Amino acid sequence: MSFDPAPSFDIDVVLARGQLEFPVRVAGGGGITALVGPSGQGKTSTLDAVAGLLRPLSGHIAVGGTVLFDAARGIDLPPERRAAGYVFQDLRLFPHLSVADNLLFGWRQAAPERRTLALDEVAGFLDIAPLLARRPHTLSGGEAQRVAIGRALLSGPRFLLMDEPLTALDPARREGVIALIARIRDAFALPVLLVSHQQDEVARLADAVVEI
Amino acid sequence: MSFDPAPSFDIDVVLARGQLEFPVRVAGGGGITALVGPSGQGKTSTLDAVAGLLRPLSGHIAVGGTVLFDAARGIDLPPERRAAGYVFQDLRLFPHLSVADNLLFGWRQAAPERRTLALDEVAGFLDIAPLLARRPHTLSGGEAQRVAIGRALLSGPRFLLMDEPLTALDPARREGVIALIARIRDAFALPVLLVSHQQDEVARLADAVVEI
Amino acid sequence: MLLSAQEWGVVALSAKVSGVAILGVLPLAFALAFALARGRFRGRVLLDALVHLPLVLPPVVIGWMLLVAFAPAGPIGAWLWRLFGVTLLFRWTGAALAAAIMALPLMVRAIRLSLEAVDPRLEQAARTLGAGPWATFWRVTLPLCAPGIVAGAVLGFARSLGEFGATITFVSNIPGETQTLPLAIYAALQVPGSDATVLRLAGVAVLLSVLALVASELLARRQGGKGAHVL
Amino acid sequence: MLLSAQEWGVVALSAKVSGVAILGVLPLAFALAFALARGRFRGRVLLDALVHLPLVLPPVVIGWMLLVAFAPAGPIGAWLWRLFGVTLLFRWTGAALAAAIMALPLMVRAIRLSLEAVDPRLEQAARTLGAGPWATFWRVTLPLCAPGIVAGAVLGFARSLGEFGATITFVSNIPGETQTLPLAIYAALQVPGSDATVLRLAGVAVLLSVLALVASELLARRQGGKGAHVL
Amino acid sequence: TAPAAENPAGRGPLVLAAASLQESMNAAADRWAALGHPRPVLSFAASSALARQIEAHAPADLFVSADEDWMDDVARAGLVAPRTRARLVTNALVIVAPAGSTLRLYPAPGFALMQALAGGKLAMGDPAAVPAGRYGKAALERLGVWNQVQGQVARAENVRAALALVAHGAAPLGVVYATDARAEPGVKVVGVFPAGSHAPITYPVARLTSSTHPDAEKFRRFLLSAEGKAIFRRFGFVAH
Numbered sequence A, B: 001m002s003f004d005p006a007p008s009f010d011i012d013v014v015l016a017r018g019q020l021e022f023p024v025r026v027a028g029g030g031g032i033t034a035l036v037g038p039s040g041q042g043k044t045s046t047l048d049a050v051a052g053l054l055r056p057l058s059g060h061i062a063v064g065g066t067v068l069f070d071a072a073r074g075i076d077l078p079p080e081r082r083a084a085g086y087v088f089q090d091l092r093l094f095p096h097l098s099v100a101d102n103l104l105f106g107w108r109q110a111a112p113e114r115r116t117l118a119l120d121e122v123a124g125f126l127d128i129a130p131l132l133a134r135r136p137h138t139l140s141g142g143e144a145q146r147v148a149i150g151r152a153l154l155s156g157p158r159f160l161l162m163d164e165p166l167t168a169l170d171p172a173r174r175e176g177v178i179a180l181i182a183r184i185r186d187a188f189a190l191p192v193l194l195v196s197h198q199q200d201e202v203a204r205l206a207d208a209v210v211e212i
Numbered sequence C, D: 001m002l003l004s005a006q007e008w009g010v011v012a013l014s015a016k017v018s019g020v021a022i023l024g025v026l027p028l029a030f031a032l033a034f035a036l037a038r039g040r041f042r043g044r045v046l047l048d049a050l051v052h053l054p055l056v057l058p059p060v061v062i063g064w065m066l067l068v069a070f071a072p073a074g075p076i077g078a079w080l081w082r083l084f085g086v087t088l089l090f091r092w093t094g095a096a097l098a099a100a101i102m103a104l105p106l107m108v109r110a111i112r113l114s115l116e117a118v119d120p121r122l123e124q125a126a127r128t129l130g131a132g133p134w135a136t137f138w139r140v141t142l143p144l145c146a147p148g149i150v151a152g153a154v155l156g157f158a159r160s161l162g163e164f165g166a167t168i169t170f171v172s173n174i175p176g177e178t179q180t181l182p183l184a185i186y187a188a189l190q191v192p193g194s195d196a197t198v199l200r201l202a203g204v205a206v207l208l209s210v211l212a213l214v215a216s217e218l219l220a221r222r223q224g225g226k227g228a229h230v231l
Numbered sequence E: 001t002a003p004a005a006e007n008p009a010g011r012g013p014l015v016l017a018a019a020s021l022q023e024s025m026n027a028a029a030d031r032w033a034a035l036g037h038p039r040p041v042l043s044f045a046a047s048s049a050l051a052r053q054i055e056a057h058a059p060a061d062l063f064v065s066a067d068e069d070w071m072d073d074v075a076r077a078g079l080v081a082p083r084t085r086a087r088l089v090t091n092a093l094v095i096v097a098p099a100g101s102t103l104r105l106y107p108a109p110g111f112a113l114m115q116a117l118a119g120g121k122l123a124m125g126d127p128a129a130v131p132a133g134r135y136g137k138a139a140l141e142r143l144g145v146w147n148q149v150q151g152q153v154a155r156a157e158n159v160r161a162a163l164a165l166v167a168h169g170a171a172p173l174g175v176v177y178a179t180d181a182r183a184e185p186g187v188k189v190v191g192v193f194p195a196g197s198h199a200p201i202t203y204p205v206a207r208l209t210s211s212t213h214p215d216a217e218k219f220r221r222f223l224l225s226a227e228g229k230a231i232f233r234r235f236g237f238v239a240h
């Protein structure tokens, strides 16, 4: 595995969800940073904050040297300018679009030079090529999860946020996706923030582990 | 672990989903039967058929000696008379009800003699007691999954259908829930059909493994 | 806003007629919405068209049809009279019937829209939890389409408040019995120089509808608002 | 169904007036629905009440208000005449305006209901995928509330077809220019013994609305039907 | 400056006329067209609606009202062209019953209208709104029976709606114009109010100041001519 020497994720914020307020600090070394911790501790909230969907009460967020949020300096990039490839815990496929249109949703928005991957390639790797014409509600759990991963990868992201992206996959497919993520990280030097409860997964993939 | 000598799940059906038709055969020995297999192979469809949500093209389904479906004999119990405790892969919590009302939804429908568990007990074991007044959309992934498990357990089921019920749980909580499931199986002699991609989970829990 | 005693009577009658009309027709509206949203029977489009009829035809025609049907010698009127000794002609109950019929299509559409948005997977979940079709309906389907029911009721109430053509044609304009606000406004409009009366009565009508709107907003807020999305 | 050439003209005019009214007012209806569903500004209830106004007041009053506003000396009419040299008085465009205003509340409600059912999490997902607020609106929000837009358009079209009171008060009853189906029906109703004409014209109105209904059903089916639930 | 009425070639003057004149005005327009003129464009609605349109400066040529009050209102607004207002026709007030009735009433002071109703409704135009209702109420007051029957009155939107109530058996008796009774085969006249029991029922016509159509005045004069009045008499109006 190749390491990126620059700190990939530099997060130091206070988040609020409902009545709850909690501080989050992540300093990823580069490559894949695993975010682990008990359920309900704020992992998804952290990813939301990095993606620009949850505004922190204070602090700053930088990824690969780019400041996305800084309360003190009044910086708060809107989500669409952060270019996160976010695989949501609850997937959030677009019900009104076919699988192919879901996959290409971000790709079509992206600047041409960021379209580093092609639909066929991703669909092949994720084994979802036969599903392209289907609507999301006809997919099995694991199929939907792979489509969500493919959609994030195809959007030309500058970094990946993956919230338990492999839970619904069988061991063989999980291997394939893990290999794909590792390959993409290396080929495009993409920082990845990965939430996972699977210790083996974390041990095999992560370059750094952050406990929340 | 104590074994039930009667075959718990006796499933021999042909299912149809979309264009697809596939045969499914499960003969569980008793206790917990694990259903494993690649994504999109029909595990969820099988559970739907046992719960009465997907009508097989042909064949029969019996659980613990009770025939739920038999195409030849024209038997097809409606879902509410099958008393399945179904933990859905997509959870399906009721968005208009509080967590407490979600948990008690089946309990309130159940005959008093089937109310073998109490809300406090289940909420305590699943560590969701502080969430009872909340609405489902404010829950984290793991919290929602535990509520879904609790709702199924509280409905006074005659058997459990669990579709990857532990994916969003941290290791500690997963241990707790596994212990709870084992305890319930033993205390009430409940047959359990468990879909899981986690080999360690399957190895530790399952009395029988069926490959699909 | 100062109203005469007689004008207060008109306002009270309007509120009564509209209220009774909407509450009375709500179950029918729901049943029709349900049939149109879920049913897969032949003649669905025909039923749909029938429900829209009161919108498409000028209200006076609807009033005229009601008159023909409910006249003492009419097909329904004769029957009502023989069996129950009641007639709707020239009665406030007839005004309520006219208002209900005119409001029906609006209510059906709103409820239907909400029903079609109910996720059938939640109904399945309720069934596996031991709820039969009826319990599932009461405990899941109905509460999930509450926004549509409230919207339909508000829309229907507003429409009832404004109902004129069918009412005056069917039950005529009898002070204290069938003279609702629009009929009083119409009467004022026919007299040269009574614009002030028209505006005063119109103001009261608007006030009544604002009250209904505010009530519906409060109801919707209590119902939980944004929580209606499936996790 | 045999219509005279003049009656065909009435039917064509009605279709034109209703079609133009609905297509023209649809963007406004959407904007209002959006503001009411999403906006958290002061005066929301007031705006809501204003939108409901055409329902609550008798149509004749709305027609009269339009007449006052769009008269050559009226606040809007004078301005229209000075700037563009047009007047809506006694013109089919005025009939379309009246129909649009009467249909507006129905359309706003239906669209609003659909908008409120759109899952904001999907809009968030679109944003993270690089879609700005506008792209998210066009590619996610708008298609997700298509059922409400179609329902609103159908409801509004039906209401426009039946519009009578505001129209005759605002633009009078001029054959070939403002005499839509309901006005022609009214004219026939005034002549004793012309029940057959009334029924024939009413039949045509119903037929027109059935066509609109069938078109909307086909549109809804193409749009994907049951697929609108979030996974 | 008010927009002038357009006069596209071949289009006649725009005449705003009370709805109860529909058949007779159409016949007059047909006759006028047969004489080689462009057929006038006729718009029928309630007199009140038409008067308000005129007062909003809608570009029209002639106004034929069902009562003098609304014509007065228009005149007060200065919208009637000088010396063009004239009485077009007059009408009589009658009592009608469903066609099969054998009743016969002689409206005179204290006549037995209440008994004739036998608990049913007396259909008439809304006295507060419709001219026919106003005349009817005045006549019944003059004959001293209004106080008895006023609780039984069904006030209809217009006189034709009152007629329909009787024709469909919803009301046993109605007070309508003689012209309406004549046109509806479902009713028969069972009594005629004496002319002195109410103010003369007149239909005024006038040219409007907004009129620009060259035929407008000519058509107005045609309506008031012997030939025009003959047409109105065919429909039961009184015209001298």
Ligand SMILES: Nc1ncnc2c1ncn2[C@@H]1O[C@H](COP(=O)(O)OP(=O)(O)OP(=O)(O)O)[C@@H](O)[C@H]1O
Pocket (backbone or CB within 6 Å): A137, A138, A139, A140, A141, A142, A143, A168, B017, B018, B019, B020, B038, B039, B040, B041, B042, B043, B044, B045, B046, B089
């Ligand atoms: N409505 C539908 N139309 C077409 N195909 C469908 C439909 N519903 C399900 N399928 C297909 O049926 C197959 C079985 O689905 P099922 O959900 O049972 O799989 P599964 O074994 O549970 O998979 P996973 O492990 O990914 O959850 C899948 O290939 C799925 O794509």
Ligand SMILES: Nc1ncnc2c1ncn2[C@@H]1O[C@H](COP(=O)(O)OP(=O)(O)OP(=O)(O)O)[C@@H](O)[C@H]1O
Pocket (backbone or CB within 6 Å): A017, A018, A019, A020, A038, A039, A040, A041, A042, A043, A044, A045, A046, A089, B137, B138, B139, B140, B141, B142, B143, B168
């Ligand atoms: N709208 C809300 N109102 C109240 N509390 C909320 C709301 N949204 C989230 N929370 C709470 O915030 C906490 C953090 O949630 P978050 O989803 O970030 O947890 P998580 O670490 O991702 O958990 P999991 O592993 O279960 O997915 C949880 O305790 C959750 O209950």
Ligand SMILES: [Mg+2]
Pocket (backbone or CB within 6 Å): A043, A044, A045, A089, A163, B140, B141, B142
């Ligand atoms: Mg989470």
Ligand SMILES: [Mg+2]
Pocket (backbone or CB within 6 Å): A140, A141, A142, B043, B044, B045, B089, B163
């Ligand atoms: Mg599955």
